[in-house]
Amino acid sequence: MRHILKCTSCGKYTLTEECSCGGKTLENKPPKYSPEDKFGEYRRQAKEEERKKQDLI
Numbered sequence: 001m002r003h004i005l006k007c008t009s010c011g012k013y014t015l016t017e018e019c020s021c022g023g024k025t026l027e028n029k030p031p032k033y034s035p036e037d038k039f040g041e042y043r044r045q046a047k048e049e050e051r052k053k054q055d056l057i
């Protein structure tokens, strides 16, 4: 299986280990989930709480 590689120099996506610009390429692994998602739930809850408070006013 071929992996898409990303040039560390110019940021271009390629399938070769060396980019056409001469830069090194690395496997571009998408993160399973971004650490921000962990706090996304918190943010949603906080928003929900705020909405509830505003409804009471």
Ligand SMILES: [Zn+2]
Residues within 6 Å of the ligand: 007, 008, 009, 010, 011, 012, 019, 020, 021, 022, 023
């Ligand atoms: Zn490049």
